[in-house]
Amino acid sequence: MNLLILGANSDIAMAAAHEFAAHEGATILLASRDVERLERKAKDLEIRHQIQARVLPFDAVDYASHAAFYEALDPKPDGVILAFGYLGDQASAQRDWGEARRIIESNYTGAVSILEIIAADFEQKGRGFIIGISSVAGVRGRQSNYIYGSAKAGLKEYLSGLRQRLFKCGVHVMTVLPGFTRTAMTEGMDLPARLTAEPEDVGRDIYRAWRKRRRVIYSRWFWRCIMHIIRHVPEFVFVRTKL
Amino acid sequence: MTKISGWGRYPVVNAATFSFETPGQLSEHLARPGAMIPFGMGRSYGDSALCEQIVCTRRARSIESFDPETGVVVCDAGVSLAELIDVFLPRGWFLSITPGTKYITVGGAIASDVHGKNHHSAGCFSACVDWFELMLPDGSVTRCSAKKNAELFRATCGGMGLTGVIVRAQVRLQPVPSAMIDQTIVKARNLEEAFELFEQYSSWTYSVAWIDCLAQGNHLGRSLLMVGEHAGNQPLRLLPNRKLNVPVDFPAFTLNSLSVSLFNSLYYAKTFGRMTQNQTAIDPFFYPLDAIHNWNRIYGKPGFTQYQFVLPRAASYDGLKQILTRIAASGQGSFLAVLKLFGAENDNYLSFPMEGYTLALDFKITPQLFPLLDTLDEMVHEIGGRVYLTKDARLRPDTFRQGYPGLEDFMKVRRQYGLPEKMQSLQSRRLNLQ
Numbered sequence: 001m002n003l004l005i006l007g008a009n010s011d012i013a014m015a016a017a018h019e020f021a022a023h024e025g026a027t028i029l030l031a032s033r034d035v036e037r038l039e040r041k042a043k044d045l046e047i048r049h050q051i052q053a054r055v056l057p058f059d060a061v062d063y064a065s066h067a068a069f070y071e072a073l074d075p076k077p078d079g080v081i082l083a084f085g086y087l088g089d090q091a092s093a094q095r096d097w098g099e100a101r102r103i104i105e106s107n108y109t110g111a112v113s114i115l116e117i118i119a120a121d122f123e124q125k126g127r128g129f130i131i132g133i134s135s136v137a138g139v140r141g142r143q144s145n146y147i148y149g150s151a152k153a154g155l156k157e158y159l160s161g162l163r164q165r166l167f168k169c170g171v172h173v174m175t176v177l178p179g180f181t182r183t184a185m186t187e188g189m190d191l192p193a194r195l196t197a198e199p200e201d202v203g204r205d206i207y208r209a210w211r212k213r214r215r216v217i218y219s220r221w222f223w224r225c226i227m228h229i230i231r232h233v234p235e236f237v238f239v240r241t242k243l
Numbered sequence: 244m245t246k247i248s249g250w251g252r253y254p255v256v257n258a259a260t261f262s263f264e265t266p267g268q269l270s271e272h273l274a275r276p277g278a279m280i281p282f283g284m285g286r287s288y289g290d291s292a293l294c295e296q297i298v299c300t301r302r303a304r305s306i307e308s309f310d311p312e313t314g315v316v317v318c319d320a321g322v323s324l325a326e327l328i329d330v331f332l333p334r335g336w337f338l339s340i341t342p343g344t345k346y347i348t349v350g351g352a353i354a355s356d357v358h359g360k361n362h363h364s365a366g367c368f369s370a371c372v373d374w375f376e377l378m379l380p381d382g383s384v385t386r387c388s389a390k391k392n393a394e395l396f397r398a399t400c401g402g403m404g405l406t407g408v409i410v411r412a413q414v415r416l417q418p419v420p421s422a423m424i425d426q427t428i429v430k431a432r433n434l435e436e437a438f439e440l441f442e443q444y445s446s447w448t449y450s451v452a453w454i455d456c457l458a459q460g461n462h463l464g465r466s467l468l469m470v471g472e473h474a475g476n477q478p479l480r481l482l483p484n485r486k487l488n489v490p491v492d493f494p495a496f497t498l499n500s501l502s503v504s505l506f507n508s509l510y511y512a513k514t515f516g517r518m519t520q521n522q523t524a525i526d527p528f529f530y531p532l533d534a535i536h537n538w539n540r541i542y543g544k545p546g547f548t549q550y551q552f553v554l555p556r557a558a559s560y561d562g563l564k565q566i567l568t569r570i571a572a573s574g575q576g577s578f579l580a581v582l583k584l585f586g587a588e589n590d591n592y593l594s595f596p597m598e599g600y601t602l603a604l605d606f607k608i609t610p611q612l613f614p615l616l617d618t619l620d621e622m623v624h625e626i627g628g629r630v631y632l633t634k635d636a637r638l639r640p641d642t643f644r645q646g647y648p649g650l651e652d653f654m655k656v657r658r659q660y661g662l663p664e665k666m667q668s669l670q671s672r673r674l675n676l677q
């Protein structure tokens with residue numbers, strides 16, 4: 001199996017890569033902006049799992065490069081994990097369109113741009129899988145991070161439509177909705193310990209759900225319950241909460 | 244700010260934590276104002292890895308190379324021993340030296356110069372480290388080995404993170420025939436028998452004893468000696484076993500009653516004469532407590548500490564007798580303690596082991612505890628021994644100084660490399676370790 005990982009410097013993505021390398025013996029293509037860090041991770045994957053790993057530069061918001069990026073892949077991947085994302089800072093995004101736009105593009109438009117190219121190839125071949133990492137933040141917009149949350153919601157709905165489109169030709173599209181996870185993205189944040197997962201937990205959840213061809217998963221599982229409740233809080237109550 | 248503590252959950256500090264993946268990121272953190280200390284997996288019990296600024300090393304955990312002919316691994320200091328076992332045991336390689344938990348980092352293993360059940364034959368962890376690279380506060384990276392920058396090497400092994408941040412290391416693994424251990428357990432009715440057994444079984448690679456700290460009089464030192472060798476003719480790959488978890492803080496009596504019944508069930512088992520032999524997997528042999536996740540919660544909210552000391556060999560028997568009697572009389576302390584005979588001392592300035600007997604036991608933190616431990620400190624130092632820093636949360640500067648004659652040399656290296664300002668832990672401040 002050839003597995004392409006977009007935004008491979010993500011801790012969650014790397015944890016998933018270890019699962020696919022260990023259990024599927026997959027060849028891993030690591031693509032992200034910071035290639036120096038990827039090189040170290042590629043070496044590490046190779047030694048730990050006795051598989052092959054390669055590194056490619058990729059920028060999700062450099063839309064013009066996406067076609068050529070995918071064109072150059074040989075062989076083409078059997079599956080892709082789309083993990084790039086940018087949390088940004090809600091307060092400054094409210095003031096600064098540059099930051100707001102960076103959040104929207106890094107989480108949403110960048111994903112649409114590259115996934116359309118990949119989807120076309122998978123659709124034509126009639127096989128492949130796409131795992132997209134959205135977030136529980138995309139399940140209901142909240143004042144503390146709605147710019148990020150709305151971009152993640154966009155990605156979630158995009159994946160939903162893509163799943164329906166590709167279902168017919170046997171391409172599996174899976175949406176991952178992680179809750180708090182201890183990664184570079186959340187470093188220094190005071191997260192509630194009992195609700196916070198390690199990247200390895202999420203990586204394992206992703207791999208297991210992929211094996212079962214699940215469509216939408218929460219990770220850790222209890223977020224499904226939490227988000228079920230949050231989603232059903234009526235607006236007149238919701239606007240008054242601090243959530 | 245994050246609330247953070249060592250394994251004993253005492254003390255707890257509010258700290259700013261920084262992680263790094265590359266040396267470049269680490270040097271940026273070190274350039275910030277204020278003192279800091281590296282933090283690996285927080286398996287040190289007390290305040291060795293605590294400060295108001297903490298550099299977490301776990302994000303940098305790439306394995307960079309492995310030589311299948313020699314078992315030599317080069318990896319980031321944030322790689323855990325558990326990871327090395329997972330990756331290399333199926334290929335026939337195991338750690339040359341391992342402490343009683345595998346959930347520690349290579350950096351932490353070097354910084355505490357940890358020992359294992361084979362200390363009498365293999366020495367401390369530094370003995371399997373060919374070299375490591377250390378980042379100093381100015382961001383420069385220095386490669387240190389027993390030959391190159393030897394003083395910095397000797398200061399860093401056992402140096403409790405006070406000499407800079409270890410970023411990478413080359414570690415030698417040992418070839419093993421299988422993932423199993425041939426184990427022999429022998430009963431000792433008292434301390435005298437236990438000592439005899441340690442001598443008698445000194446040619447075994449691994450040895451350690453569980454000792455009943457509450458036994459008194461004729462039974463003082465009642466213990467079970469466990470020795471082991473790597474077993475042949477067995478697989479290298481074992482089925483993973485499930486982990487238990489301690490999800491919430493337990494009331495404090497449970498671990499004691501657990502260990503009491505465990506010890507007694509072995510000690511008084513009918514099937515079990517004076518000696519028994521069996522085969523066991525590497526995990527339960529080396530890491531019995533790792534099978535229960537978060538077992539430190541068993542002691543409840545106040546936290547606990549482990550008191551580990553070593554006594555010079557010649558004075559060990561009488562010394563241990565006195566100390567065990569004192570502990571039993573205090574009515575504090577865990578039922579179970581770990582006793583081991585160390586081999587020769589190395590020349591690292593602050594490494595803990597010296598030739599003689601070491602005893603480690605857990606205490607729940609209570610108001611009566613610290614006075615007792617102060618008394619024990621005095622007894623230990625009177626006898627010429629010392630207390631292990633990686634377990635410590637309360638030692639006093641004067642008693643510490645007596646136990647560690649290498650301290651002056653250590654502090655000299657600290658000054659020479661401009662470390663006293665930048666690299667500090669709560670422990671180093673408490674011990675007045677400049």
Ligand SMILES: Cc1cc2nc3c(=O)[nH]c(=O)nc-3n(C[C@H](O)[C@H](O)[C@H](O)COP(=O)(O)OP(=O)(O)OC[C@H]3O[C@@H](n4cnc5c(N)ncnc54)[C@H](O)[C@@H]3O)c2cc1C
Pocket residue numbers: 249250280281282283284285286287288291292300320321341342343344346347348349350351352354355356357358359402403404405407408409410532633634668
């Ligand atoms: C169940 C259990 C059993 C144990 N058994 C043994 C045993 O048999 N023998 C033994 O010797 N010890 C034993 N220990 C203690 C443990 O091995 C040491 O405390 C070890 O240092 C912990 O490593 P860590 O990675 O968790 O480091 P931490 O606890 O996070 O840090 C320990 C020290 O290492 C320093 N440090 C960590 N990483 C670096 C780095 N990259 N560069 C520089 N300094 C660094 C820290 O500053 C600190 O001073 C045991 C602990 C437990 C919980």
Ligand SMILES: NC(=O)c1ccc[n+]([C@@H]2O[C@H](COP(=O)([O-])OP(=O)(O)OC[C@H]3O[C@@H](n4cnc5c(N)ncnc54)[C@H](OP(=O)(O)O)[C@@H]3O)[C@@H](O)[C@H]2O)c1
Pocket residue numbers: 006007008009010011012013032033034035058059060061083084085086087106110133134135136137177178179180181182183184185186
């Ligand atoms: N951590 C959480 O609590 C959490 C919760 C829910 C959802 N998520 C989502 O899960 C995914 C993975 O998150 P993580 O926590 O593992 O994050 P992370 O460690 O911060 O990784 C995100 C990665 O995305 C990459 N990236 C950002 N912008 C990019 C761009 N324009 N082009 C290419 N790569 C880009 C970065 O790679 P470079 O370093 O190479 O730039 C970065 O390493 C993200 O989509 C995140 O939003 C995270």
